[in-house]
Amino acid sequence: MQHIDREMEKGQQRAYRAHYLILPYPDQGHINPMLQFSKLLDHKGVKVTLVTTRFLCNTMPRRIPLETISYGYDEGGRAQAESIDVYLESLKKSGSQTLAELLEKLSSSGLPSCVVDTIYCHVKNGLLKLLVVESEISLPGFPTLKPSDLPSFLYDFRSYLGAYKLVVVDQFPNVDKADWVLCNTFYELEGQAVDWTTKFWPMKTIGPTIPSQYLDKRLEDKDYGFNMFKPKSDVCMKWLNEQPKGSIVYVSFGSRAKIEAEQMEELAFELRSSKRKFLRVIRESEARKVPKGFVEETSAKGFVISWCPQLEVLAHEAVGCFITHCGWNSTLEALGLGVPMVAMPRWTDQNTNAKYIMDVWKIGIRAQVDEKGIVRQEEVEHCVSEILEGERGNEIQKNAIALKELARKAVDEGGSSNKNIDEFIATLVQR
Numbered sequence: 556m557q558h559i560d561r562e563m564e565k566g567q568q569r570a571y572r573a574h575y576l577i578l579p580y581p582d583q584g585h586i587n588p589m590l591q592f593s594k595l596l597d598h599k600g601v602k603v604t605l606v607t608t609r610f611l612c613n614t615m616p617r618r619i620p621l622e623t624i625s626y627g628y629d630e631g632g633r634a635q636a637e638s639i640d641v642y643l644e645s646l647k648k649s650g651s652q653t654l655a656e657l658l659e660k661l662s663s664s665g666l667p668s669c670v671v672d673t674i675y676c677h678v679k680n681g682l683l684k685l686l687v688v689e690s691e692i693s694l695p696g697f698p699t700l701k702p703s704d705l706p707s708f709l710y711d712f713r714s715y716l717g718a719y720k721l722v723v724v725d726q727f728p729n730v731d732k733a734d735w736v737l738c739n740t741f742y743e744l745e746g747q748a749v750d751w752t753t754k755f756w757p758m759k760t761i762g763p764t765i766p767s768q769y770l771d772k773r774l775e776d777k778d779y780g781f782n783m784f785k786p787k788s789d790v791c792m793k794w795l796n797e798q799p800k801g802s803i804v805y806v807s808f809g810s811r812a813k814i815e816a817e818q819m820e821e822l823a824f825e826l827r828s829s830k831r832k833f834l835r836v837i838r839e840s841e842a843r844k845v846p847k848g849f850v851e852e853t854s855a856k857g858f859v860i861s862w863c864p865q866l867e868v869l870a871h872e873a874v875g876c877f878i879t880h881c882g883w884n885s886t887l888e889a890l891g892l893g894v895p896m897v898a899m900p901r902w903t904d905q906n907t908n909a910k911y912i913m914d915v916w917k918i919g920i921r922a923q924v925d926e927k928g929i930v931r932q933e934e935v936e937h938c939v940s941e942i943l944e945g946e947r948g949n950e951i952q953k954n955a956i957a958l959k960e961l962a963r964k965a966v967d968e969g970g971s972s973n974k975n976i977d978e979f980i981a982t983l984v985q986r
Protein backbone atom coordinates (compact mmCIF):
# COMPACT_ATOMS: atom_id res chain seq x y z
CA MET A 556 0.00 0.00 0.00
CA GLN A 557 2.79 2.37 0.89
CA HIS A 558 4.34 1.39 -2.39
CA ILE A 559 1.31 2.30 -4.44
CA ASP A 560 1.16 5.67 -2.70
CA ARG A 561 4.79 6.25 -3.58
CA GLU A 562 4.23 5.50 -7.23
CA MET A 563 1.12 7.65 -7.31
CA GLU A 564 3.09 10.54 -5.88
CA LYS A 565 5.41 10.21 -8.84
CA GLY A 566 2.37 10.22 -11.09
CA GLN A 567 3.13 6.86 -12.64
CA GLN A 568 0.56 4.44 -11.32
CA ARG A 569 1.53 0.81 -11.43
CA ALA A 570 -1.02 -1.96 -11.64
CA TYR A 571 0.11 -4.47 -9.07
CA ARG A 572 -1.41 -7.89 -9.47
CA ALA A 573 0.54 -9.70 -6.81
CA HIS A 574 1.90 -8.64 -3.46
CA TYR A 575 5.00 -10.33 -2.12
CA LEU A 576 5.83 -10.47 1.55
CA ILE A 577 9.49 -11.16 2.09
CA LEU A 578 10.27 -12.55 5.51
CA PRO A 579 13.96 -13.18 6.17
CA TYR A 580 15.35 -14.62 9.38
CA PRO A 581 16.27 -11.47 11.34
CA ASP A 582 20.03 -11.48 10.89
CA GLN A 583 22.58 -9.75 8.66
CA GLY A 584 23.43 -12.81 6.55
CA HIS A 585 19.75 -13.46 5.80
CA ILE A 586 18.33 -9.95 5.45
CA ASN A 587 21.00 -8.85 2.95
CA PRO A 588 20.20 -11.38 0.20
CA MET A 589 16.43 -11.09 0.71
CA LEU A 590 16.66 -7.31 0.54
CA GLN A 591 18.53 -7.59 -2.75
CA PHE A 592 15.91 -10.00 -4.06
CA SER A 593 13.16 -7.58 -2.97
CA LYS A 594 14.83 -4.75 -4.88
CA LEU A 595 15.01 -6.93 -7.97
CA LEU A 596 11.29 -7.78 -7.76
CA ASP A 597 10.50 -4.12 -7.18
CA HIS A 598 12.55 -3.23 -10.23
CA LYS A 599 10.55 -5.72 -12.27
CA GLY A 600 7.37 -3.90 -11.29
CA VAL A 601 6.21 -6.18 -8.50
CA LYS A 602 4.77 -5.01 -5.20
CA VAL A 603 7.05 -6.08 -2.38
CA THR A 604 6.89 -5.61 1.37
CA LEU A 605 9.80 -6.64 3.55
CA VAL A 606 8.95 -7.95 7.00
CA THR A 607 11.41 -7.65 9.86
CA THR A 608 11.43 -7.46 13.64
CA ARG A 609 10.49 -4.41 15.63
CA PHE A 610 14.00 -4.48 17.05
CA LEU A 611 15.75 -4.28 13.67
CA CYS A 612 13.36 -1.98 11.83
CA ASN A 613 15.21 1.23 12.73
CA THR A 614 18.42 -0.03 11.15
CA MET A 615 16.71 -0.95 7.88
CA PRO A 616 16.83 1.16 4.72
CA ARG A 617 13.43 2.41 3.53
CA ARG A 618 14.05 1.65 -0.12
CA ILE A 619 11.42 -1.13 0.08
CA PRO A 620 8.20 -0.80 2.13
CA LEU A 621 8.67 -2.32 5.53
CA GLU A 622 6.34 -3.99 8.03
CA THR A 623 7.27 -5.35 11.41
CA ILE A 624 6.45 -8.37 13.51
CA SER A 625 7.77 -9.31 16.93
CA TYR A 626 9.98 -12.18 17.99
CA GLY A 627 9.54 -11.16 21.60
CA TYR A 628 12.75 -9.18 22.14
CA ASP A 629 11.85 -5.76 20.78
CA GLU A 630 14.40 -3.83 22.86
CA GLY A 631 17.60 -5.83 22.52
CA GLY A 632 17.02 -8.45 19.82
CA ARG A 633 18.75 -11.81 20.00
CA ALA A 634 21.34 -10.51 22.51
CA GLN A 635 18.51 -9.94 25.00
CA ALA A 636 17.50 -13.63 25.06
CA GLU A 637 19.24 -15.87 27.58
CA SER A 638 20.19 -18.40 24.90
CA ILE A 639 19.76 -19.00 21.20
CA ASP A 640 17.32 -21.84 21.94
CA VAL A 641 15.13 -19.55 24.03
CA TYR A 642 15.26 -16.97 21.23
CA LEU A 643 14.27 -19.52 18.59
CA GLU A 644 11.34 -20.71 20.70
CA SER A 645 10.12 -17.15 21.08
CA LEU A 646 10.65 -16.58 17.36
CA LYS A 647 8.30 -19.44 16.60
CA LYS A 648 5.65 -18.43 19.10
CA SER A 649 5.54 -14.62 18.97
CA GLY A 650 6.71 -14.57 15.35
CA SER A 651 3.83 -16.75 14.11
CA GLN A 652 1.27 -14.83 16.09
CA THR A 653 2.37 -11.36 14.99
CA LEU A 654 2.81 -12.55 11.41
CA ALA A 655 -0.79 -13.79 11.39
CA GLU A 656 -1.87 -10.37 12.69
CA LEU A 657 0.14 -8.67 9.98
CA LEU A 658 -1.39 -10.83 7.25
CA GLU A 659 -4.81 -9.96 8.51
CA LYS A 660 -3.93 -6.29 8.54
CA LEU A 661 -2.65 -6.40 4.99
CA SER A 662 -5.59 -8.62 4.04
CA SER A 663 -3.93 -9.59 0.81
CA SER A 664 -2.19 -12.80 -0.05
CA GLY A 665 1.58 -13.04 0.29
CA LEU A 666 3.90 -15.85 -0.64
CA PRO A 667 6.62 -16.23 1.92
CA SER A 668 9.88 -17.06 0.23
CA CYS A 669 11.62 -20.13 1.51
CA VAL A 670 15.33 -20.78 1.40
CA VAL A 671 16.31 -24.41 1.56
CA ASP A 672 19.61 -26.16 2.02
CA THR A 673 19.53 -29.33 -0.02
CA ILE A 674 21.79 -31.21 2.33
CA TYR A 675 19.27 -30.95 5.17
CA CYS A 676 16.71 -32.45 2.85
CA HIS A 677 18.76 -35.65 2.80
CA VAL A 678 18.15 -35.96 6.54
CA LYS A 679 14.43 -35.54 5.97
CA ASN A 680 14.46 -38.26 3.35
CA GLY A 681 16.48 -40.59 5.55
CA LEU A 682 19.43 -40.69 3.17
CA LEU A 683 21.73 -39.02 5.65
CA LYS A 684 21.78 -40.46 9.15
CA LEU A 685 22.73 -38.41 12.15
CA LEU A 686 25.74 -39.60 14.12
CA VAL A 687 27.57 -40.13 10.88
CA VAL A 688 30.29 -42.75 11.29
CA GLU A 689 31.36 -43.39 7.70
CA SER A 690 34.58 -41.71 6.66
CA GLU A 691 33.13 -41.08 3.20
CA ILE A 692 29.52 -40.07 2.61
CA SER A 693 27.86 -40.38 -0.79
CA LEU A 694 24.68 -38.41 -1.34
CA PRO A 695 22.80 -37.65 -4.57
CA GLY A 696 23.74 -34.23 -5.94
CA PHE A 697 26.88 -33.93 -3.82
CA PRO A 698 30.54 -34.81 -4.20
CA THR A 699 31.88 -37.42 -1.76
CA LEU A 700 31.90 -35.78 1.67
CA LYS A 701 33.81 -36.42 4.87
CA PRO A 702 31.86 -35.96 8.11
CA SER A 703 33.74 -32.70 8.70
CA ASP A 704 32.40 -31.39 5.36
CA LEU A 705 28.84 -31.61 6.68
CA PRO A 706 27.13 -28.63 8.30
CA SER A 707 27.90 -28.66 12.02
CA PHE A 708 24.16 -28.88 12.79
CA LEU A 709 24.41 -32.43 11.41
CA TYR A 710 28.00 -33.39 12.16
CA ASP A 711 27.78 -32.14 15.74
CA PHE A 712 24.01 -31.90 16.15
CA ARG A 713 24.05 -32.59 19.90
CA SER A 714 25.85 -29.29 20.48
CA TYR A 715 23.26 -27.39 18.49
CA LEU A 716 19.97 -29.02 19.40
CA GLY A 717 17.83 -25.85 19.15
CA ALA A 718 19.31 -24.81 15.82
CA TYR A 719 19.19 -28.40 14.56
CA LYS A 720 15.49 -28.58 15.31
CA LEU A 721 14.70 -25.24 13.70
CA VAL A 722 16.96 -25.41 10.65
CA VAL A 723 16.99 -29.10 9.87
CA VAL A 724 13.72 -30.52 11.18
CA ASP A 725 11.21 -27.68 11.36
CA GLN A 726 11.87 -26.12 7.97
CA PHE A 727 10.44 -29.06 6.08
CA PRO A 728 6.92 -29.89 7.30
CA ASN A 729 5.24 -27.38 5.00
CA VAL A 730 7.80 -27.15 2.24
CA ASP A 731 5.85 -29.72 0.22
CA LYS A 732 2.98 -27.25 0.12
CA ALA A 733 5.10 -24.45 -1.34
CA ASP A 734 4.46 -23.36 -4.91
CA TRP A 735 8.06 -22.30 -5.28
CA VAL A 736 11.25 -22.82 -3.36
CA LEU A 737 13.72 -20.10 -4.26
CA CYS A 738 17.44 -20.54 -3.63
CA ASN A 739 20.17 -17.96 -3.53
CA THR A 740 22.53 -19.74 -5.88
CA PHE A 741 22.74 -20.21 -9.66
CA TYR A 742 22.33 -23.25 -11.82
CA GLU A 743 25.83 -23.18 -13.31
CA LEU A 744 27.27 -23.27 -9.78
CA GLU A 745 25.34 -26.14 -8.23
CA GLY A 746 23.57 -27.82 -11.13
CA GLN A 747 23.76 -31.35 -9.69
CA ALA A 748 22.24 -30.40 -6.34
CA VAL A 749 19.58 -28.33 -8.11
CA ASP A 750 18.66 -31.17 -10.48
CA TRP A 751 18.31 -33.56 -7.58
CA THR A 752 16.23 -31.16 -5.45
CA THR A 753 13.85 -30.28 -8.29
CA LYS A 754 12.74 -33.91 -8.33
CA PHE A 755 10.97 -33.20 -5.03
CA TRP A 756 10.26 -29.48 -4.93
CA PRO A 757 9.51 -26.70 -7.38
CA MET A 758 12.95 -25.29 -6.76
CA LYS A 759 14.38 -22.36 -8.72
CA THR A 760 17.75 -20.66 -8.43
CA ILE A 761 17.65 -16.85 -8.29
CA GLY A 762 21.15 -15.80 -7.24
CA PRO A 763 23.60 -14.53 -6.57
CA THR A 764 21.57 -11.77 -4.92
CA ILE A 765 24.28 -9.13 -5.17
CA PRO A 766 23.54 -5.55 -6.30
CA SER A 767 23.61 -5.28 -10.07
CA GLN A 768 26.51 -2.81 -10.16
CA TYR A 769 28.82 -5.54 -8.89
CA LEU A 770 27.69 -8.09 -11.47
CA ASP A 771 25.79 -7.39 -14.68
CA LYS A 772 25.67 -3.59 -14.19
CA ARG A 773 22.24 -3.35 -15.87
CA LEU A 774 20.65 -1.53 -12.94
CA GLU A 775 21.87 1.54 -11.09
CA ASP A 776 21.76 -0.38 -7.83
CA LYS A 777 25.01 -0.47 -5.85
CA ASP A 778 23.46 -0.14 -2.43
CA TYR A 779 23.80 -3.17 -0.24
CA GLY A 780 21.21 -1.66 2.03
CA PHE A 781 21.17 -3.28 5.42
CA ASN A 782 24.21 -3.14 7.66
CA MET A 783 23.85 -4.03 11.29
CA PHE A 784 27.18 -2.48 12.20
CA LYS A 785 27.40 0.75 10.14
CA PRO A 786 30.50 0.53 7.93
CA LYS A 787 33.10 3.30 8.04
CA SER A 788 33.43 3.27 4.28
CA ASP A 789 35.41 6.41 3.57
CA VAL A 790 38.56 5.77 5.59
CA CYS A 791 38.72 2.15 4.60
CA MET A 792 38.28 2.74 0.85
CA LYS A 793 40.71 5.67 0.92
CA TRP A 794 43.34 3.36 2.42
CA LEU A 795 42.64 0.66 -0.17
CA ASN A 796 42.94 3.19 -2.99
CA GLU A 797 46.55 3.74 -1.99
CA GLN A 798 47.52 0.05 -2.15
CA PRO A 799 49.01 -1.76 -5.16
CA LYS A 800 46.85 -4.08 -7.26
CA GLY A 801 46.32 -7.56 -5.80
CA SER A 802 48.45 -6.82 -2.72
CA ILE A 803 45.92 -6.89 0.12
CA VAL A 804 44.85 -9.88 2.18
CA TYR A 805 41.29 -9.17 3.34
CA VAL A 806 40.30 -10.99 6.56
CA SER A 807 36.71 -11.14 7.83
CA PHE A 808 34.49 -13.68 9.55
CA GLY A 809 31.03 -12.25 8.90
CA SER A 810 28.48 -11.01 11.37
CA ARG A 811 28.15 -13.89 13.81
CA ALA A 812 31.20 -16.13 14.11
CA LYS A 813 32.86 -16.14 17.51
CA ILE A 814 36.55 -16.85 17.06
CA GLU A 815 38.50 -18.58 19.83
CA ALA A 816 41.07 -16.31 21.53
CA GLU A 817 43.81 -18.77 20.52
CA GLN A 818 42.73 -18.56 16.87
CA MET A 819 42.68 -14.77 17.05
CA GLU A 820 46.26 -14.89 18.31
CA GLU A 821 47.46 -17.19 15.54
CA LEU A 822 45.96 -14.89 12.93
CA ALA A 823 47.44 -11.85 14.62
CA PHE A 824 50.92 -13.49 14.72
CA GLU A 825 50.67 -14.23 11.02
CA LEU A 826 49.46 -10.77 10.00
CA ARG A 827 52.16 -9.17 12.17
CA SER A 828 55.06 -11.26 10.87
CA SER A 829 54.00 -11.52 7.21
CA LYS A 830 55.46 -9.18 4.62
CA ARG A 831 52.01 -8.65 3.13
CA LYS A 832 49.58 -5.84 3.78
CA PHE A 833 46.13 -6.62 5.17
CA LEU A 834 42.65 -5.30 5.86
CA ARG A 835 41.16 -6.98 8.92
CA VAL A 836 37.57 -6.70 10.16
CA ILE A 837 37.29 -7.27 13.91
CA ARG A 838 33.78 -6.74 15.21
CA GLU A 839 33.55 -4.81 18.48
CA SER A 840 32.28 -7.91 20.29
CA GLU A 841 35.49 -9.77 19.28
CA ALA A 842 37.99 -6.96 19.92
CA ARG A 843 38.96 -8.07 23.44
CA LYS A 844 40.49 -11.27 22.04
CA VAL A 845 43.02 -9.42 19.90
CA PRO A 846 46.54 -9.51 21.40
CA LYS A 847 47.52 -6.24 23.08
CA GLY A 848 49.40 -3.84 20.83
CA PHE A 849 48.41 -5.63 17.60
CA VAL A 850 46.69 -2.67 15.97
CA GLU A 851 49.48 -0.18 16.84
CA GLU A 852 52.30 -2.56 15.89
CA THR A 853 50.83 -3.32 12.49
CA SER A 854 49.58 0.16 11.60
CA ALA A 855 52.24 0.64 8.88
CA LYS A 856 50.95 -2.27 6.82
CA GLY A 857 47.53 -3.10 8.14
CA PHE A 858 44.12 -1.53 8.46
CA VAL A 859 41.83 -2.78 11.22
CA ILE A 860 38.17 -1.83 11.17
CA SER A 861 35.11 -3.00 13.09
CA TRP A 862 32.91 -3.34 9.97
CA CYS A 863 33.62 -2.48 6.34
CA PRO A 864 31.57 -2.20 3.13
CA GLN A 865 32.50 -5.76 2.15
CA LEU A 866 31.24 -5.73 -1.43
CA GLU A 867 33.15 -2.55 -2.21
CA VAL A 868 36.23 -4.06 -0.62
CA LEU A 869 35.98 -7.31 -2.59
CA ALA A 870 35.40 -5.35 -5.80
CA HIS A 871 38.55 -3.28 -5.21
CA GLU A 872 41.52 -4.21 -7.37
CA ALA A 873 43.93 -3.95 -4.42
CA VAL A 874 42.40 -7.05 -2.81
CA GLY A 875 44.33 -10.21 -3.72
CA CYS A 876 42.67 -12.81 -1.52
CA PHE A 877 40.03 -13.21 1.16
CA ILE A 878 40.48 -15.14 4.40
CA THR A 879 36.87 -16.02 5.17
CA HIS A 880 34.66 -18.09 7.47
CA CYS A 881 32.73 -19.11 4.29
CA GLY A 882 29.32 -17.73 5.28
CA TRP A 883 27.14 -18.21 2.23
CA ASN A 884 26.91 -14.48 1.48
CA SER A 885 30.65 -13.94 1.78
CA THR A 886 31.21 -17.00 -0.41
CA LEU A 887 28.84 -15.74 -3.13
CA GLU A 888 30.22 -12.21 -2.91
CA ALA A 889 33.85 -13.35 -3.31
CA LEU A 890 32.82 -15.74 -6.05
CA GLY A 891 30.78 -13.06 -7.86
CA LEU A 892 33.72 -10.68 -7.73
CA GLY A 893 36.37 -13.24 -8.66
CA VAL A 894 38.36 -13.07 -5.39
CA PRO A 895 40.19 -16.30 -4.39
CA MET A 896 39.56 -17.51 -0.85
CA VAL A 897 41.39 -19.04 2.08
CA ALA A 898 38.59 -21.01 3.72
CA MET A 899 38.46 -21.08 7.52
CA PRO A 900 34.94 -22.38 8.26
CA ARG A 901 33.69 -22.08 11.83
CA TRP A 902 30.32 -23.86 11.99
CA THR A 903 26.92 -24.54 10.34
CA ASP A 904 26.91 -24.56 6.49
CA GLN A 905 30.40 -23.06 6.34
CA ASN A 906 32.12 -26.50 6.35
CA THR A 907 30.21 -27.56 3.25
CA ASN A 908 30.81 -24.23 1.54
CA ALA A 909 34.56 -24.63 2.23
CA LYS A 910 34.50 -28.09 0.68
CA TYR A 911 32.98 -26.66 -2.51
CA ILE A 912 35.38 -23.69 -2.57
CA MET A 913 38.40 -25.96 -2.51
CA ASP A 914 37.41 -29.23 -4.21
CA VAL A 915 34.46 -28.50 -6.47
CA TRP A 916 34.87 -24.95 -7.76
CA LYS A 917 38.62 -24.86 -7.04
CA ILE A 918 38.63 -21.15 -6.23
CA GLY A 919 40.41 -21.32 -2.90
CA ILE A 920 42.24 -23.41 -0.33
CA ARG A 921 40.79 -24.75 2.89
CA ALA A 922 43.14 -24.12 5.81
CA GLN A 923 43.85 -27.27 7.83
CA VAL A 924 43.15 -27.25 11.55
CA ASP A 925 45.31 -28.94 14.18
CA GLU A 926 44.02 -31.41 16.78
CA LYS A 927 42.62 -28.50 18.83
CA GLY A 928 40.66 -27.20 15.83
CA ILE A 929 42.96 -24.20 15.41
CA VAL A 930 44.50 -23.01 12.13
CA ARG A 931 48.09 -22.20 13.03
CA GLN A 932 50.11 -19.23 11.82
CA GLU A 933 52.24 -21.37 9.45
CA GLU A 934 49.14 -22.85 7.83
CA VAL A 935 47.63 -19.40 7.19
CA GLU A 936 50.94 -18.30 5.66
CA HIS A 937 51.06 -21.45 3.53
CA CYS A 938 47.52 -20.95 2.12
CA VAL A 939 47.94 -17.24 1.41
CA SER A 940 51.33 -17.69 -0.28
CA GLU A 941 49.96 -20.57 -2.38
CA ILE A 942 47.16 -18.33 -3.63
CA LEU A 943 49.13 -15.14 -4.14
CA GLU A 944 52.52 -16.49 -5.21
CA GLY A 945 52.28 -20.26 -5.78
CA GLU A 946 51.69 -22.20 -8.98
CA ARG A 947 48.40 -23.49 -7.66
CA GLY A 948 47.40 -19.84 -7.24
CA ASN A 949 47.43 -19.26 -11.00
CA GLU A 950 44.91 -22.03 -11.53
CA ILE A 951 42.76 -20.81 -8.63
CA GLN A 952 42.76 -17.26 -9.95
CA LYS A 953 41.79 -18.45 -13.43
CA ASN A 954 38.91 -20.49 -12.00
CA ALA A 955 37.77 -17.54 -9.87
CA ILE A 956 37.61 -15.29 -12.94
CA ALA A 957 35.71 -17.94 -14.94
CA LEU A 958 33.16 -18.42 -12.16
CA LYS A 959 32.74 -14.66 -11.78
CA GLU A 960 31.74 -14.55 -15.46
CA LEU A 961 29.25 -17.39 -14.97
CA ALA A 962 27.71 -15.54 -12.00
CA ARG A 963 27.36 -12.39 -14.09
CA LYS A 964 25.73 -14.29 -16.94
CA ALA A 965 23.25 -16.01 -14.59
CA VAL A 966 21.73 -12.69 -13.46
CA ASP A 967 22.08 -10.87 -16.77
CA GLU A 968 19.34 -10.66 -19.42
CA GLY A 969 18.56 -14.22 -20.58
CA GLY A 970 20.64 -15.79 -17.78
CA SER A 971 19.40 -18.78 -15.76
CA SER A 972 18.55 -16.87 -12.55
CA ASN A 973 17.04 -13.93 -14.37
CA LYS A 974 14.77 -16.24 -16.37
CA ASN A 975 13.72 -18.07 -13.21
CA ILE A 976 12.75 -14.81 -11.51
CA ASP A 977 10.68 -13.77 -14.54
CA GLU A 978 8.97 -17.15 -14.53
CA PHE A 979 8.26 -16.85 -10.81
CA ILE A 980 6.72 -13.40 -11.26
CA ALA A 981 4.70 -14.43 -14.32
CA THR A 982 2.98 -17.40 -12.66
CA LEU A 983 2.04 -15.43 -9.56
CA VAL A 984 0.75 -12.50 -11.52
CA GLN A 985 -1.51 -14.85 -13.54
CA ARG A 986 -3.43 -15.99 -10.45
Ligand SMILES: O=c1ccn([C@@H]2O[C@H](COP(=O)(O)OP(=O)(O)O[C@H]3O[C@H](CO)[C@@H](O)[C@H](O)[C@H]3O)[C@@H](O)[C@H]2O)c(=O)[nH]1
Nearest residue numbers: 584587809810811836862863865882883884885903904905
Ligand atom coordinates in the same frame (compact mmCIF):
# COMPACT_ATOMS: atom_id res chain seq x y z
O1 LIG B 1 32.78 -5.99 7.62
C1 LIG B 1 31.85 -6.61 7.08
C2 LIG B 1 31.62 -8.00 7.22
C3 LIG B 1 30.54 -8.57 6.59
N1 LIG B 1 29.69 -7.81 5.84
C4 LIG B 1 28.53 -8.43 5.18
O2 LIG B 1 27.86 -9.28 6.09
C5 LIG B 1 27.34 -10.41 5.42
C6 LIG B 1 27.82 -11.63 6.16
O3 LIG B 1 27.12 -12.76 5.70
P1 LIG B 1 27.75 -14.23 5.66
O4 LIG B 1 29.04 -14.20 4.97
O5 LIG B 1 26.73 -15.14 5.11
O6 LIG B 1 28.11 -14.54 7.14
P2 LIG B 1 27.22 -14.58 8.50
O7 LIG B 1 26.85 -13.22 8.86
O8 LIG B 1 28.05 -15.32 9.46
O9 LIG B 1 25.93 -15.43 8.07
C7 LIG B 1 25.13 -16.42 8.68
O10 LIG B 1 24.13 -16.69 7.68
C8 LIG B 1 24.62 -17.23 6.46
C9 LIG B 1 23.44 -17.37 5.51
O11 LIG B 1 22.54 -18.34 5.96
C10 LIG B 1 25.31 -18.56 6.69
O12 LIG B 1 25.86 -19.04 5.49
C11 LIG B 1 26.43 -18.35 7.71
O13 LIG B 1 27.05 -19.59 7.99
C12 LIG B 1 25.84 -17.75 8.98
O14 LIG B 1 26.86 -17.53 9.96
C13 LIG B 1 27.86 -10.36 3.99
O15 LIG B 1 26.83 -9.91 3.15
C14 LIG B 1 28.97 -9.32 4.04
O16 LIG B 1 29.11 -8.56 2.86
C15 LIG B 1 29.89 -6.46 5.68
O17 LIG B 1 29.14 -5.78 4.99
N2 LIG B 1 30.97 -5.91 6.31
